[in-house]
Amino acid sequence: MSLPPEKASELKQLIHQQLSKMDVHGRIREILAETIREELAPDQQQLSTEDLIKALRRRGIIDDVMKELNFVTDNVDQELSSPKQPVCFTDRQSTLLKKTNIDPTRRYLYLQVLGGKAFLEHLQEPEPLPGQVCSTFTLCLHFRNQRFRSKPVPCACEPDFHDGFLLEVHRESLGDGTRMADSTTMLSISDPIHMVLIKTDIFGETTLVASYFLEWRSVLGSENGVTSLTVELMGVGTESKVSVGILNIKLEMYPPLNQTLSQEVVNTQLALERQKTAEKERLFLVYAKQWWREYLQIRPSHNSRLVKIFAQDENGINRPVCSFVKPLRAGRLLDTPRQAARFVNVLGYERAPVIGGGGKQEQWCTLLAFLCRNKGDCEDHANLLCSLLLGYGLEAFVCVGTKAKGVPHAWVMTCGTDGTITFWESLTGHRYIHKSINPDEPPVAEQPKPLYPYRTIGCVFNHQMFLGNCQPSDLVEICVFDLNDESKWKPMSEEAIKSVCAPGATTSLPPFPPLCASTIDASVTSNEIEMQLRLLVSEHRKDLGLTTVWEDQLSYLLSPALASYEFERTTSISAGNEEFQDAIRRAVPDGHTFKGFPIHFVYRNARRAFATCLRSPFCEEIICCRGDQVRLAVRVRVFTYPESACAVWIMFACKYRSVL
Numbered sequence: 273m274s275l276p277p278e279k280a281s282e283l284k285q286l287i288h289q290q291l292s293k294m295d296v297h298g299r300i301r302e303i304l305a306e307t308i309r310e311e312l313a314p315d316q317q318q319l320s321t322e323d324l325i326k327a328l329r330r331r332g333i334i335d336d337v338m339k340e341l342n343f344v345t346d347n348v349d350q351e352l353s354s355p356k357q358p359v360c361f362t363d364r365q366s367t368l369l370k371k372t373n374i375d376p377t378r379r380y381l382y383l384q385v386l387g388g389k390a391f392l393e394h395l396q397e398p399e400p401l402p403g404q405v406c407s408t409f410t411l412c413l414h415f416r417n418q419r420f421r422s423k424p425v426p427c428a429c430e431p432d433f434h435d436g437f438l439l440e441v442h443r444e445s446l447g448d449g450t451r452m453a454d455s456t457t458m459l460s461i462s463d464p465i466h467m468v469l470i471k472t473d474i475f476g477e478t479t480l481v482a483s484y485f486l487e488w489r490s491v492l493g494s495e496n497g498v499t500s501l502t503v504e505l506m507g508v509g510t511e512s513k514v515s516v517g518i519l520n521i522k523l524e525m526y527p528p529l530n531q532t533l534s535q536e537v538v539n540t541q542l543a544l545e546r547q548k549t550a551e552k553e554r555l556f557l558v559y560a561k562q563w564w565r566e567y568l569q570i571r572p573s574h575n576s577r578l579v580k581i582f583a584q585d586e587n588g589i590n591r592p593v594c595s596f597v598k599p600l601r602a603g604r605l606l607d608t609p610r611q612a613a614r615f616v617n618v619l620g621y622e623r624a625p626v627i628g629g630g631g632k633q634e635q636w637c638t639l640l641a642f643l644c645r646n647k648g649d650c651e652d653h654a655n656l657l658c659s660l661l662l663g664y665g666l667e668a669f670v671c672v673g674t675k676a677k678g679v680p681h682a683w684v685m686t687c688g689t690d691g692t693i694t695f696w697e698s699l700t701g702h703r704y705i706h707k708s709i710n711p712d713e714p715p716v717a718e719q720p721k722p723l724y725p726y727r728t729i730g731c732v733f734n735h736q737m738f739l740g741n742c743q744p745s746d747l748v749e750i751c752v753f754d755l756n757d758e759s760k761w762k763p764m765s766e767e768a769i770k771s772v773c774a775p776g777a778t779t780s781l782p783p784f785p786p787l788c789a790s791t792i793d794a795s796v797t798s799n800e801i802e803m804q805l806r807l808l809v810s811e812h813r814k815d816l817g818l819t820t821v822w823e824d825q826l827s828y829l830l831s832p833a834l835a836s837y838e839f840e841r842t843t844s845i846s847a848g849n850e851e852f853q854d855a856i857r858r859a860v861p862d863g864h865t866f867k868g869f870p871i872h873f874v875y876r877n878a879r880r881a882f883a884t885c886l887r888s889p890f891c892e893e894i895i896c897c898r899g900d901q902v903r904l905a906v907r908v909r910v911f912t913y914p915e916s917a918c919a920v921w922i923m924f925a926c927k928y929r930s931v932l
Contacts, residue, residue, distance in 0.1 A: 300328065376527075379441045379453040381488060383465065384522040385411060385422065385433040391517035395429045405474045409481070411519075412468045412644040414785040415439045416461075427471060433519065438526075439465070455492050455533050459541050462779045464488070468644045469505060469516075476877055478645045480508050482516050483586045483638065485782070487542065488523055493535035497525035509624055509635050512588035549778040556592065556772045559765065567762055570742050578680060578730030579740045580672045583636040583651070589780075594773040596636055596651075597670060597735045598784050600659035605787050605914040610703075612660040614842045615913040617701035618874045619656075620647025638782045643915050653698035654682040658734060659784070661686060661696070669737070671695070673729035673748065685732060685753070693753045695724050701841060709749045722749045735773060738764040790912040797876060801920065802827075802908040804878035809895055809904065809924075812886075816896060823903040826925060829855050830868070830907035834921040837870060838911050841919070860927050864901070867894050868925040876910070876920060891924055899928035 374380070388409075400406040408424035409431050422435040441453050441461065453461075464485040471479045482505035491499045503519045506512055560581050568574050582590045606612045619642075624635035635649065639656065642648040654670045661668035667687045675681045684696040685706075693706040704724035728746040732739050732755070739761040743751055755761050772778055810820045832855070836848040860866045869891045873881050885891040897904070905925040912918050 374438070374526075375440075377452055379458065380526040381415075381439040381441050381491070382436060382524045382526055383413070383439060383488075384436045384524075386520045386522055388431040388433050388517050388519050389429070390515070391427070391429050391431060393516065394427045394431075397428060399428075400426045407471060407473045409433070410470045410472065410644075411435070412470060412640065413437060413439075414466045414468075414640050414783070416442065416463050416783070417786055419785055419788050424472065431517075452527075455529055455531055459489060459492055459533060459538065461489075462545055462776070463783055464779075466638070466640050466782060466785075467503075467519075468641050470644050475880070476875070478647065480586060480637070480641055480645045482506060483508060483641050486521070489538055489542065490535075491523040491525060492529070493533045493538040494523075495532065497529040497532060499523050506587065508586040508641075509588070509633060512586070545779045549780050552771050552778055553780070556768055559768045560592075563762075563764055567740050567742065570762070571744075574740075574742065577741065577746050578672050578674065578728070580731060581738065584634055585782075586635055586637050586641050591636075591780075592738075592769070592772055593636075593670070593672075594733050594735055594738055594769050595781055596638075596655045597658050597662070597733070598775070599662040599735065600656075600784060600787075601663040602660060602787050602914065605789055606660070609661055609664045609666060610701075610844070611842055612664070613657060613696055613698070613701045613703070614919070615917060616653050616657040616660070616698050617841075618913055618917045618919045619653065619915070620874055621650070621653070621699050622647045623649050640782070640785045643785065643787070646915060646917060650699055651682045654684050657696060657698040658684045662734060669732040669734050671726075671729050671732050673746070674727050675725050676727055678727070681726065683726065687753065687755065695726065697725070703844070706748070706753065708752055724748070732761075736766055736769060738769060787914040788916075790914060790916045790918070792876075792910070792912045792916050792918055794910045794912045794918075797918075798908045798910045801876060801878045801881075801910070801922075802906060805882060805906050805908065805922065808879065808882045809906065812895060818896070818898065821903055823905055823927075826859055826903060826905035826927065827907045829859055830905060830923045830925060831909060833868075833870065834907060834909040834923055837872070837921055838909070838919055841872075863929055864927050865930050866925065866927045867897070868923055869894050870921060870923040873920040873922070874918070876918065881920070881922060885922070885924065894924045894926045897926045897928060899930075902926060902928040 397407075407427040409427055410424045411422040411433065413420040416439070418439060420437045420439075422433060425431045425433055441458055465488050467482075467484045467486055469481040469483075471481050473479070484503060484505055486501075486503065490501070491497060499522070501521045501523065503521055505516050505519065507514045507516045564579075564581070567579065580593050583593050583596065584590055602612065606615055624633040636651050636655070637645075637648050639659075642652045642656065651670075658668045658670045661684065669685045669687075671683050671685050673681060673683075682698075684698055686694045686696065688694070695704040695706055696702075697704070704722075706722075706724070707720035709720060709722075726748045729741055729748050729751060730746060731741060737755075739755055741751065741760075742762045743760050745751075752760055755763075770777065773781070775781070775783075806822060813820045829852075832848050832852045836846065836852065839848070840846050856866055856868075869885075869888070871881075871885055871888070871891065873884070875881070886895065894904075903926065905927075907923050907925075909921045910918050911921070
């Protein structure tokens, strides 16, 4: 197999580095001296090459070298449109080595995280014992359509981060796609490395600790293309001005740069970009103020409507709401818009944490922070669902308004080509067709009764449009959603929105990450939860003085029902109930009673699920069933979605002889 010259030179350099690291030359000199001393006869003047190789092989030097130099070929067929697969290097001491293919014609940035310090919140935490479950930190990275995740490390004042990530600095334009990026080309790539730090507690609950955008281009002006950085991570939300810890980071270009730029050139480029971004944001702010004044002049009562032009992200930075939405393609991970709605629905719901009282804390998370934490507020869900629906070619908008009792809320709306308006509730996956009520109709006229929970609507937006509701009333049920009618919806200039929200318009705009496939094995996880629930039920009944007899066949017969429930949640179509009911009738003898209780969760904690089930009187009646010939059954079915989100269906059942 022939190698291109640059690949051969790179290979030689890697081998030389590894031999130097192992001090092979020093060991060979020692063995050579020892062999001459022990084995060379007085009448011999020199050793042959064969004699030296035998001595090296006998002492295991050659075997050691071959063990260290692993050349892996692992061809992976990938869909052309799919994002680059992340690669992660680990130390030789690690129990698991990940394989990767390196294209010698492309440029890479090797980012190493070499430990953390000053995480003062964990100053008093004791060292975890071997095998002890403890809270962990995980670092998630996104760079130019590539996703990475570090190994979890125990939370500590100085967390032991030691991970390396190989980031490809590829050009996306077709003309330069096959050329290795040089220093000047890379200087024009303004995408930052988005780093998100997640804390996972002993119960599996995740917390967003920090979100940081790393400017990596300083390495282009460093000697030999290597630089070390100290990154101070700030908190999120109300703590965005408080330091949470420091990471030590090393950046290195592969292959090494033939020509580095001067630090002055790099700094000038970064300063120009910041200046250009600041000017665009200033002009948009001036335009937004003018638009708002015009909106208030239409009707003074507009001042009380929820017209949301800017929102704060997790770092406390005000950004135009249109920048939180972008057409997002799920590749082969999600097949239909309704399946996308189900995926967003099973991501956890959690309001932004607030210290003390005083109402709701506003925090619209960037997409990476939302996905890595696996939970967020209603605005995060609505932004993601709108992005996915836009990716499927629908005309989708995020709606900002209120629910009952005036609680602020966000949901998604799609406009059909036939004028049909559909509301999508991102927290439940439910869909509602909107039919406007005409307030001028006589009282006896039959009016459609709204089924949706929304009360008022202030504005709608997507990645290109922002429209404020300027109808006499902002009640959803009487609103007309003809978005082209400027007497009903006041639009913002699409050019103004494009200047700050289009991809690459400003360097302050966080790039959208691709979705990642689930890492959960549905069958294994289903079995584990089911075994844990059986044990919990048996212990609970034992405490009540009851024996427990499980019937495996009855448990198996519950599977079709759980599959049918999930299918219905995804498609709004019910199927398969007839077969399930027929099978149960055959399994339950005459004179016996069957009871079943299905329940749905979006987490995989069996003990927590069991405690929730016991709070239902119907489920408790099954679990604590008393009678003659009582047989119990439980079935768990885990349905996996991207980002390791999952829908967990559990069904408890029992059958027993009816005694009058």
